[in-house]
Amino acid sequence: MKKIVILHSDIYADATEDELDCLEQAEAISEALHLLDYEPILLPFVLDLNQTIKKLKALKPYAVFNIVESINGKGSLIHLATALLDYLQIPYTGCHTDAMFLTSNKPLAKKIMQHANIVTPAWVTQEGFCSQSTPANVYLIKSSWEHASIGLDENSLIRYTNQENLMEEMNRRKEKLGGSCYAEAYIDGREFNIALISGMSGVMVLPAAEMLFRDYAPNKPKLVDYKAKWVADSFEYNNTIRKFDFHENDADLISALREIALRCWDLFGLRGYARVDFRVDNQGIPFVLEINANPCLSPDAGFTAALEQAKIKYHEAIGFIIKNSLK
Template sequence: MRVKMKKVVILINSIADNAPEDELDVLNQVCFAEEILEALGYETYREFMNMDFPALRQKINQIQPTVIFNLVEGMDHNARVLFLSTGFLDALGYPYTGNTSIPMFLTNDKVLSKEIMTLAGIPTPPWFTAQAFEGFSDDRIFIAKPIWEDASVGIDDYSVFKGSEENISRYREKYGSNNFFLETYVEGREFNISVIEYPDGPRVLHPAEMCFCNYPKEKPRIVGYTAKWDENSFEYQNTRRSFELDEKDTQLIVKLEELAYQCWDVFHLCGYARIDFRVDNQGNPWVLDINANPCLSPDAGLIAACRHANITEEELFNLIIKAAIR
């Protein structure tokens, strides 16, 4: 007698013909997910998210999946409306992996997430939005960041500058948009913490430090676009992830973990997430970003954190699915 296999739809965003590396990475994720899920006994179906919701609904209903594995990172090449994808999945009614519409909406808008962190008492670097740019003058160093983008899109050495209207205009001209904010640049160290939902609650994994090796003194120590995506760049080759922290970092690790749990609760995160931090030269941690549904490619930070914790890829994907059908 043939055993009926469980079905999973792996949902990804559509890819443009001339897509940059950060958008193409979803193909690495879906291939990796297919391999792991098939090893777990699932029959996988790859579908593409787009604005033709009735057609996509019909396709998924024909498959009748046990669960939908959500790897969508944008809608019609627009990260600003990413929350529409989970809204569609909510209406569709099948269990789906990762974060639901509320945390996706709250974390996708970087300014909104900083406002929420401030209200919740979570330390995040001070920031300014476009309303304050006219006549702006501040001798501090800032980093300009897109409001709705992840994957370090729009972040490079030119993003770090002294606060002046002239420098803001130069950045605006380079990227052709006013959809960015200025965040006070925190000189110091950079960490990220991955969080996974277990049946009894979230588990924070060991912090990873991003080490900026061989960086010239004047070069900003940031994980910019080239550090993530351009394998031939200086930044990519000299920005390294390390889990080997010193004993003197024990108290810092406790602080980072406490903040990660607080972010999980405040933003109603579920499934899996990653929290990015800077730690200033006085040892104070600052939350930079909350990544709901972070990258799941084989070389991603979440996967590296799991390997360091002796969590296999199969265990991770099984936990993600269990959280979806809880």
């Protein structure tokens, strides 16, 4: 039986919900691999690279299923996992090192999208770079590297007064956000995501999902923030609802979102599986927020829900991803 190493983030005793989710993914993938007649072996990726190298060499896996989301608690090191696998010449799932680095560095990804004429909200970096000369009215302060909405809440919204104040707010919040951060123009409107997977005959765009903010007060920001994703007893978690059914009036918008997601796939050289997150303003203009090159594969995650909508069984999707890694 061929071995597949499920390489995951090293989880500490005081891990938060978003970090523990990595183990849930690993268990679900392990069950799928059993159904596909592989022998799954879970292995944490530790910052001691020699230790990780030694274990991988001893295991001699057929391939590695890479779900490393952070290393030593830092999303900014995520590309080390794929770089190490490149060095060892071991086939692995998902995006290659360059795509992993470029998409994980969110301000850099936005700059690449802007040059490719893919619309993304205006932004300001801690270094003072401004993507447009006219400031936005409201900014959302976000982590430059961390995913899973780390440090994001309704207090992350800042009304613009002047450049100096915005820079001060970023510097004040950077520790909570895991280090480097940036300010992104807040797009008041609807939120969507598009999942993609490498199928038997090329990339497949899965059904579009919209996030609904049920019973939110008029003055409450409509954000998929940390609570909405991870705090099960919170108002945000229980009232942020995913939907896949759309009125015919949305047909052109959904088609545009799918087309833009495919452009992002090609632009960054994505592979295996990915997700593109959007906001759509009140004029119907889509803005790409982020590209996630290794989205969550937990049974209750949005990617899995999109697979269900596409009538693709979970273990079949895992099989597609494995086969793509061996091409």
